Amino acid sequence: MILTGEKIKEEVANGKIEISPFASDRVTTNSYDLALGDTLIRYTSEILDPREKPEYEELTIPDEGLVLRAGDFVLGHSQERIGSDHYVPLIHGKSGTARMGLFVHVTADLIDIGSHGVSTLQLYATLPVRLHKGMLIAQVSFWRTYGDIVLYEGKYQNSTKPQASMTYKDFKYDQFKK
């Protein structure tokens, strides 16, 4: 079951959902609107290799905005710190963003319960699009769980800006490495 906007407000007030900063006018019928933070990451590695730490540059979105060309891919982040120890968050584009041909995630919409921090957005433009800091770009919904809860303690916990992939840290259970 998905939480309604009214329930999201209630659970933010109860401390069961973290959205910070929180503004009640960003609450929609079934979700909360997320604003784009200032910092972007662009990979510079010629070939991304999950066994290697990727090379990347960090950019700050200027006041006049930053144009992504069709085919460009950068990592952004939500201004808000989000998370819950009681519900599972899912990230979605806002339909207004999607209508501009912009993906806000690349097939990974699911957030682990117990994960807290700004959310890394996987921004992929299929048309030229200008990004502005603070624009409402994505939304987060919250879902009830079934079963005992074990909280996330992973490598992206407490992010304060976009996080590049850290698969190079996964080798402890990396059975593809013989």
Next chain:
Amino acid sequence: MILTGPKIREELVRGTIAIVPFSEEQVNPNSYNYRLGPLLKVYRGFEDGQSRFEELVLPEKGYVLEPGQMYLGHTLEIIGSSQYAMSLTGRSSMGRYGLFLQVSANLGHTTSEHQWTLEIVAIQRMRIYPGMIIGQVSFWRNFGDLANYTGRYGRINRPQESFVPAFD
């Protein structure tokens, strides 16, 4: 309602969820991390009114995906459930590389059980390895009576291209 990791484990023991092979350390707080199977189909163009795919076995040293190219891969694991609906996506660590594991078709029907075909698209050049942990599957409770899955894809254990007939 989405199943938590401990509930996924419980249902596996009860036999209402199948994940084969299963590894305890791939259980997440609300999903299971699946691995990339060894077979990959590479799109080789449109001939005689049909998409042509060439099948290859992923080498241990890895295989570089090219942007703009479409590939079909598959999960190493057989994944299914007699009771729950499934959502299969990439893991965030792959999304962060700009790697699509499916192209907007994430829903797995209750009672399907097989090695899923993955629709792989890389935005940037990227190396993949057979057996790597590449995505996650979550399980969702149903609401309503259940009819059995009668689709064509949900029993196939290798990368399977679309059965949709090509246009004339």
